[in-house]
Amino acid sequence: MYSAPALKPPTLDEVEEISKKLGLNIPLEDLKGHKEFLDKMCGQLNILKDITEPRLPVRYPRTPGYRPTEAENALNGWCWKTDIKGSPTGKLSGKKVGIKDNIGVAGVPMSVGSKMMEGHMPEYDATVVSRILDEGGVIKGKTTCEDLCFSGSSATSYNGPVLNPHDQTRSSGGSSSGNGALIASGEIDMAIGSDQGGSIRIPAAWCGIVGIKPTFGLVPYTGALTLESSIDHLGPMARTVYDCALLLEVIAGNDGLDSRQPMNIKVPEYTKLMTEEVSGMRVGLVKEGFEKCDPDIERTVRDTVQQLKTKGTTVDEISIPMHLKGCSIWIGLAFQGNYKTLIQGGGSSGKGFYPTTTQDFLEKAVKSHPRDIPPTIAPTLLLGEYLSQNYGSHFYSKAKNLERVLTDAYNTALEQYDVLMMPTICFRPTKLPPKDASILDVVSHCRGIGVYNPRAFNITGHPAITVPIQDDGSLPIGLQIVAKHYAEPTLFRIAQAVENIHKGVV
Template identity: 55%
Template structure:
């Protein structure tokens, strides 16, 4: 009976007042409501017992969860920028978190897509549904960026729940393209792309389930990479589906993209089921000068049919030709041919 009463008290009708647990008046009222017909002595005994149990629950709730990584770098909650300080509406939130004094990203400013947790900083994922949510932990890649000297200056705007490839569905309004503010930026990582393209940060993190890094990167003329599935841990980011979730780098140059990937990639000690212990991280930044001679590159023939525009076909064809000149082997539907 006592357990049943405690469950009722912990619900919407009754609330335990701090460490003292529910008071005698609460127990009396519940006794009347449930028609339990307890004696006054029984009610007093239950009140005392519930108080002790509540104290134990309170102590347990105050314990530090060992599974939550410690927040190593000081920060304040930051602020929501005024429109005049947010010309492309690309910032979801501004903050100032300086990482280690040295590292691969020392001197680099970084924006984090607002579907990724940064401890102490609001995370909305582009939707009003998450208003008021403030993570208490850093996503794994946020910790890695800070450990390598990165300077996180804010969260970038995203499409509502990251579920669009435009840049017009963010709950705070559209993200405008820095090259032409009458045009869309692409999504859902449009804020990250706009901030990089406008030179407001050196690099940014995007998320990609169906083109959400690649589309805004192409719309703004920057470099964006959707990494191999499971290469970059998704720990601490809002998921659409584990089979298609990716986090990846966005920057103005291939070199910066490779450097950021080198920092954020790698096994996350079992926290992300997308990964295996065999996940390895080459030094991508040092592989850029190795060339593409002998590499096999496939062109999907069907991608140039139906709705494909002639200008797009031309540009992709020119890129393929340059790869051939550099020594790569370019074939249509290479996977099918290999079979």
């Protein structure tokens, strides 16, 4: 396990070089005095080396598991197999659960889909992992994710592409790619994904399962690798709305560590609230959500939503022009935010648990193996450095301000409607790039995933669920449903109604 070295005070030459780089140009005599102060501060910082950090609890024994063989991994959805058992009883008793490989499981390798992270083994269980084990879930392994989780396709993991179970020549979606494939194929019952720009909802939609990005902060992110703390979400994926609601009951609520979370979150028993009728509910079908939509997807979505009228709902087509600006705002946050996290090592902000061994491992890998930075992230870092050098944090800060404008636009609509609806993704799962594809072709493929519908709600933090609505043997289609902050009970009620329509349940 990598351990940061003792802090060595800077030499006078190094202090002078830093002074010039920062544009301070401090006279040499003054620098000598500053260096004496820096020597004392480095001495104080070295005291921290001998103080034991608090750790997240690891309550259940386990073995490290093993890397699956090709025969055990037909879709390449597993990066590591385990059989970690927790409590013998609980809400998840008997459920087989997968954990996306950017979420810490103590004593089990965590590569985050990247060659850069190969060999890293966390010594902590993420909060969501502990909660699953406390409720009787069995963790069957770490699921394949995209390289550093920065792709909406399933083509970039250094373990190889994850195949769509409905057509193995096509993408399963990303970056929680393994979750979608393994749940859809029946190998696991449910999984935890992370979602910064649709990474739960894209693979759920393309694999024909259910996935929810909960309200921002409802589920503690503690113990998962961050990309940009203001858009980080963890959430459930499963074959049914009920199982997603059940898993959310288990993992939601304050852990006292994650500064993303507001105080005193109340977590209802979502599964007990799903039996309520949807009669009288109002649905806003967002016109802008059909931008550049495949005609058959638009027709299927509209037909499904219209069928809700038979259950007593009101359906209106509405316009939210700011919806189409969401992708640009997301780029302002995610690109420079990811640059700061990965290159500058900022990680999460605020109080909380910082997985220092994981952060140290990644920061060392970035410096010592820069050529292993994935091609999907390289343009992000180039843009982040360019913006930082020439524009400071202007566009990041403006995106943060516009986040409020976008949030207000949805909130205004949600004052009149219980939920908003639109396609999750406006086109079918794409063909995976050929094995001999160039780096630029792979990047172009991954960047081409149309994610403007999912991305907007990472910015605003509204809960958003995708439910499959196609069952004619063709490739899956997902319907995205959005509700007010912390209105997950409403989301599950209407999602259950949509699922019943999909399954032909009256």
